[in-house]
Amino acid sequence: MALIFAVFKVSRLLRRINLPARGATYNETMRSPVFTSGFLIVLLWFCSVCVAHPCDEFNARLPNLPVTLCQSAQLRDMQARSVKDRTIWGRDVVGADAKLKVLVLGGIHGDEMSSSSLVFHWISLAAVEPADMPKPVHWRFIPALNPDGLFARPAKRVNANGVDLNRNFPTPNWERDARVYWESRTKRDPRRFPGTNPLSEPESRFLLEQINTFKPNLIVSIHAPYGVLDFDGPSVPPSKLGRLYLDQVGIYPGSLGNYAGIHKRVPVVTIELTSANRTPSEAEIHQMWTDLLRWTMERLGS
Numbered sequence: 097m098a099l100i101f102a103v104f105k106v107s108r109l110l111r112r113i114n115l116p117a118r119g120a121t122y123n124e125t126m127r128s129p130v131f132t133s134g135f136l137i138v139l140l141w142f143c144s145v146c147v148a149h150p151c152d153e154f155n156a157r158l159p160n161l162p163v164t165l166c167q168s169a170q171l172r173d174m175q176a177r178s179v180k181d182r183t184i185w186g187r188d189v190v191g192a193d194a195k196l197k198v199l200v201l202g203g204i205h206g207d208e209m210s211s212s213s214l215v216f217h218w219i220s221l222a223a224v225e226p227a228d229m230p231k232p233v234h235w236r237f238i239p240a241l242n243p244d245g246l247f248a249r250p251a252k253r254v255n256a257n258g259v260d261l262n263r264n265f266p267t268p269n270w271e272r273d274a275r276v277y278w279e280s281r282t283k284r285d286p287r288r289f290p291g292t293n294p295l296s297e298p299e300s301r302f303l304l305e306q307i308n309t310f311k312p313n314l315i316v317s318i319h320a321p322y323g324v325l326d327f328d329g330p331s332v333p334p335s336k337l338g339r340l341y342l343d344q345v346g347i348y349p350g351s352l353g354n355y356a357g358i359h360k361r362v363p364v365v366t367i368e369l370t371s372a373n374r375t376p377s378e379a380e381i382h383q384m385w386t387d388l389l390r391w392t393m394e395r396l397g398s
């Protein structure tokens with residue numbers, strides 16, 4: 097409404113303004129249509145930046161995401177864009193004694209909305225940990241890695257190019273295996289298309305850059321709805337997080353677990369929530385967080 101009102105007021109102002117005569121004074125030039133049009137463009141840009149807050153979209157799309165929870169997440173632009181030029185948002189929470197770096201990812205599959213919501217809940221838990229608790233972790237949260245899939249109607253697993261981002265990472269022999277797997281094992285399932293080349297997508301390239309520059313000691317990738325816990329890479333896997341129990345389901349060409357966990361030797365905990373549309377209860381969200389923190393400290397803290 098504020099934007100419409102501002103445009104209306106400036107339009108009325110424009111109608112009252114005449115072209116400046118030759119040798120016009122400074123004040124006349126300032127009131128010229130050319131100057132005012134430029135001012136209008138700048139004003140529109142400024143208003144659009146101010147008004148279009150990411151929480152407007154996230155609140156409308158994600159289950160169990162109160163406005164205040166999204167706003168308190170204080171998301172920042174990660175300087176990365178999706179195929180459709182959507183911003184990829186993130187948030188760092190840096191503990192006072194941070195020695196470990198953990199990358200937490202939601203929504204690599206856009207139709208698994210609960211995974212993005214869970215990341216927002218965990219941001220608030222990471223940010224408000226009691227003062228007397230040790231804070232050994234630098235968390236980096238990416239709540240929606242695939243915003244085009246999340247905000248499509250209906251939401252889609254794949255990105256705007258129809259690529260399953262979780263099959264697009266450059267695992268060894270990707271060229272040989274990924275396409276064969278897609279054709280023979282998935283029967284060309286369009287929801288699992290790995291792309292024409294590894295890292296063909298801006299979203300998977302962004303994640304690879306995060307792995308290379310942030311250098312996480314652990315990656316936590318949240319999915320739904322199979323209700324299990326999976327693990328790839330070195331270290332002893334967590335046996336459970338909340339009510340989810342370990343059930344290692346195997347590896348796929350081009351998957352994040354295969355690439356980061358097995359190829360790059362960065363432990364990857366893959367969480368499969370039980371529902372794509374409903375988040376776990378508040379108690380369960382807390383318990384999963386506590387279990388994750390405890391396992392991280394036990395297995396990676398040293």
Ligand SMILES: [Zn+2]
Binds near residue numbers: 208318320
């Ligand atoms: Zn998934």
